[in-house]
Amino acid sequence: MKLVTDAQDLLEKGDVPGAKRNVDAVIHNDPTIWPAFYVRAQILASQGKYELAIQDCNEALRQYRGCVEAALLRANINAHLGKYTEALKEFNSLVALHPRAVTLARVLSDRAWFYATCPNASLRNGQQAVKDAKAACSIMIWKDEHMIDTLAVAYAEVGDFNSAVQYVSQALAVKGISPNGAKLFQKHLALFQQNKPIRL
Numbered sequence: 001m002k003l004v005t006d007a008q009d010l011l012e013k014g015d016v017p018g019a020k021r022n023v024d025a026v027i028h029n030d031p032t033i034w035p036a037f038y039v040r041a042q043i044l045a046s047q048g049k050y051e052l053a054i055q056d057c058n059e060a061l062r063q064y065r066g067c068v069e070a071a072l073l074r075a076n077i078n079a080h081l082g083k084y085t086e087a088l089k090e091f092n093s094l095v096a097l098h099p100r101a102v103t104l105a106r107v108l109s110d111r112a113w114f115y116a117t118c119p120n121a122s123l124r125n126g127q128q129a130v131k132d133a134k135a136a137c138s139i140m141i142w143k144d145e146h147m148i149d150t151l152a153v154a155y156a157e158v159g160d161f162n163s164a165v166q167y168v169s170q171a172l173a174v175k176g177i178s179p180n181g182a183k184l185f186q187k188h189l190a191l192f193q194q195n196k197p198i199r200l
Contacts, residue, residue: 004035011043019043034063038070050077068099072107075114079200084120105139108132109147116150116157117200129154145174149185156188156197164192 007022020043026036041056057074060067075090091111098104112132115125133151140147152167168189172182188198 001033001035004033004039007036007039007043011039011046016043016046032063034060034067037063038067038073041070041073045073045077050081053077068094068097068103068107072103072110076110079114079118082119084114084118084123087114088118088123101139105136105144105147108139109136109144109150112136112154113150114200116154117198119200124157126154126157126159129157142170143174145171145177145181145185148174149181149188152188152192153198156192161192161195165189168192 003022003026007019007026010016010019010022019039023036023040023043026033027040037056037060041053041060044050044053044056054074054077057070057077060070061074071090071094075087075094078084078090079087088111091107091114094107095104095111099107109132112129115123115129115132118124130151133147133154136147137144137151142148148167148171152164152171155161155163155167168185171177172185172189177185191198
């Protein structure tokens with residue numbers, strides 16, 4: 001398990017080859033350690049190897065049905081691949097599971113992002129996106145900049161660009177924000193100032 005934890009840390013630090021070496025070693029030695037499949041799925045998704053990532057999500061879930069994170073990653077990959085109905089079905093079933101608070105916040109935030117940005121207009125739902133994103137921000141006591149940004153994106157979808165600008169500015173002001181996060185939020189801010197919503 002230490003190798004899996006190390007792999008997760010390496011992945012967060014951007015050392016993808018190091019993280020992959022660790023999880024591959026774990027899976028090679030003991031293919032019943034399901035968290036290794038979830039971490040490898042994250043690595044594969046970050047490399048754009050989506051079908052392989054989904055296979056690893058499926059394996060993690062086959063071994064442990066309660067791995068909400070793997071199901072959430074699978075839903076996000078499906079959304080990315082344009083399998084919107086499949087993605088939404090998974091988001092909804094994860095919300096219905098009522099996972100622990102931090103996980104629920106992530107699920108709600110990701111569903112809000114989907115509802116606000118889905119290229120398929122028939123699946124977009126700005127009002128629900130605002131509701132989901134607000135709930136996620138509340139759970140995280142307004143300390144997660146990505147969830148606050150998602151709320152801004154949701155407000156842009158309902159045409160309330162003043163609120164969108166207000167919340168993306170709040171996301172930018174969160175302490176310890178990463179340079180990549182700041183760059184992304186600046187991009188969003190520029191779009192909101194032109195009264196443009198975000199699309200997936």
